[in-house]
Amino acid sequence: MSFKDLHIISMKSFSRDMIDHVLNTAEMLEPIARDKAKSDILKGKVLGVMFFEPSTRTRMSFETAMMRLGGDVLSLGSVDASSIAKGETLADTIRVVDGYANAIVLRHNKEGAAQLASEFSSVPILNAGDGAGHHPTQTFLDLYTIRRESHLDGLKIALAGDLKYGRTVHSLCYALSLYGAEITLISPKELRLPAEIIEDLKSRNIKVTETESIEDAIEDIDVLYATRVQKERFPDPAEYRKVANSLLITPELLEKAKPELKVMHPLPRTNEIDPRVDNTKHACYFKQSFYGVPIRMALLALVMGALE
Amino acid sequence: MSSEDQQIREIRVHPIENGTVIDHINAGQALNVLKILKIPSSSSRVVSVLINAPSVHGRKDVVKIEGRELNVEEVDKIALIAPNATINIIRDFEVSEKDIVHIHSQIEGVVRCINPNCISNSNEPVTSKFAVSSNGRRTILRCSYCERIISDDIGEHLL
Numbered sequence: 281m282s283f284k285d286l287h288i289i290s291m292k293s294f295s296r297d298m299i300d301h302v303l304n305t306a307e308m309l310e311p312i313a314r315d316k317a318k319s320d321i322l323k324g325k326v327l328g329v330m331f332f333e334p335s336t337r338t339r340m341s342f343e344t345a346m347m348r349l350g351g352d353v354l355s356l357g358s359v360d361a362s363s364i365a366k367g368e369t370l371a372d373t374i375r376v377v378d379g380y381a382n383a384i385v386l387r388h389n390k391e392g393a394a395q396l397a398s399e400f401s402s403v404p405i406l407n408a409g410d411g412a413g414h415h416p417t418q419t420f421l422d423l424y425t426i427r428r429e430s431h432l433d434g435l436k437i438a439l440a441g442d443l444k445y446g447r448t449v450h451s452l453c454y455a456l457s458l459y460g461a462e463i464t465l466i467s468p469k470e471l472r473l474p475a476e477i478i479e480d481l482k483s484r485n486i487k488v489t490e491t492e493s494i495e496d497a498i499e500d501i502d503v504l505y506a507t508r509v510q511k512e513r514f515p516d517p518a519e520y521r522k523v524a525n526s527l528l529i530t531p532e533l534l535e536k537a538k539p540e541l542k543v544m545h546p547l548p549r550t551n552e553i554d555p556r557v558d559n560t561k562h563a564c565y566f567k568q569s570f571y572g573v574p575i576r577m578a579l580l581a582l583v584m585g586a587l588e
Numbered sequence: 589m590s591s592e593d594q595q596i597r598e599i600r601v602h603p604i605e606n607g608t609v610i611d612h613i614n615a616g617q618a619l620n621v622l623k624i625l626k627i628p629s630s631s632s633r634v635v636s637v638l639i640n641a642p643s644v645h646g647r648k649d650v651v652k653i654e655g656r657e658l659n660v661e662e663v664d665k666i667a668l669i670a671p672n673a674t675i676n677i678i679r680d681f682e683v684s685e686k687d688i689v690h691i692h693s694q695i696e697g698v699v700r701c702i703n704p705n706c707i708s709n710s711n712e713p714v715t716s717k718f719a720v721s722s723n724g725r726r727t728i729l730r731c732s733y734c735e736r737i738i739s740d741d742i743g744e745h746l747l
Contacts, residue, residue, distance in 0.1 A: 392707040392733025
């Protein structure tokens with residue numbers, strides 16, 4: 281299995297064996313991510329960082345991952361200060377930057393941007409989010425978090441919040457189906473997972489249950505994965521408050537959960553998790569954002585050919 | 589047969605000397621076939637259109653174009669909206685060639701993606717691309733960039 285020069289566009293191009301290989305590589309690199317070991321396997325390599333949309337975690341963890349492995353980072357910086365502001369196409373910008381870098385990480389506001397970039401780039405493209413489309417490195421780090429903090433085999437997971445528009449949830453559902461997870465979907469009816477994705481999961485013999493309340497599922501699950509519910513999805517503020525309350529994760533709610541239950545969230549959070557949960561053994565979301573570093577180290581080292 | 593029936597029959601199946609008869613078009617798609625063939629702006633030849641004609645499988649549309657044979661690109665486009673269509677080339681009042689249409693597994697530059705936020709709808713130097721599949725009688729197009737699906741109203745999105 282060779283990852284060298286592979287574009288990382290969507291989870292759908294990864295088999296379970298390939299995902300396992302990325303997770304194993306991340307585990308091997310984790311001590312370096314924690315600064316407990318040193319490496320310069322990417323010395324002399326340059327990562328082009330092109331973010332057309334805001335980001336904290338994804339951008340900084342890619343940059344840290346590159347630097348921890350001895351590589352350098354070259355950033356596009358602000359879009360307003362680049363030639364894109366003069367109307368340069370993404371295709372041309374990619375063709376320019378691929379001459380400066382050994383791989384390019386791209387976040388863009390349009391769906392399909394990473395696929396387009398991969399058609400014009402001679403170096404690997406890592407999709408860091410394309411509009412409402414894919415965000416595969418988030419899914420890799422979610423799987424890695426589940427494997428490190430819980431277990432992927434025989435997993436019972438509940439996904440709560442905005443399951444309709446949340447791009448992380450769609451990719452995660454697909455990936456979890458490769459591991460035979462049992463999935464409970466918790467959302468108000470306005471934000472349900474699209475029917476075609478539910479059908480797709482069922483056709484893979486995945487047990488899927490839908491409910492509107494976390495309480496219905498909390499006793500039986502290993503992982504509770506919360507996502508942000510955006511106020512602007514609700515025309516009526518009262519309706520938003522009702523939904524937000526029904527999805528709020530509190531220490532009182534977690535008293536009914538298994539002791540080993542982990543609460544995950546891709547962050548940023550708004551009102552989904554009571555801050556009092558942060559100090560419980562269930563809170564896993566800050567560890568989850570750290571795990572973005574070893575996962576991105578693994579992906580960078582693999583696509584740049586520094587590791588097999 | 590009454591003279592009125594005879595007259596209707598003649599109008600419907602009036603033979604053409606040279607040209608193309610596109611038969612077994614899905615009922616309701618004839619006007620989209622004309623759009624694909626850029627009729628009437630591309631030609632001043634006589635074109636006959638039958639809509640909702642009875643057929644053994646229910647209803648169908650038929651388009652007859654005098655003095656014109658279709659090119660491969662046009663036939664490929666017609667296949668998307670009328671997967672059961674037959675193309676009959678008429679020469680000297682005889683059917684000289686008869687072909688069914690073929691759906692390709694990939695199409696490029698034929699249909700516009702319905703997602704306004706798809707990168708293929710921006711000013712990038714790319715043509716739209718779709719993977720084509722079939723679910724019984726429905727043709728399903730999946731955008732190769734944003735993965736949005738077009739199925740029931742493909743004719744509305746032809747480039």
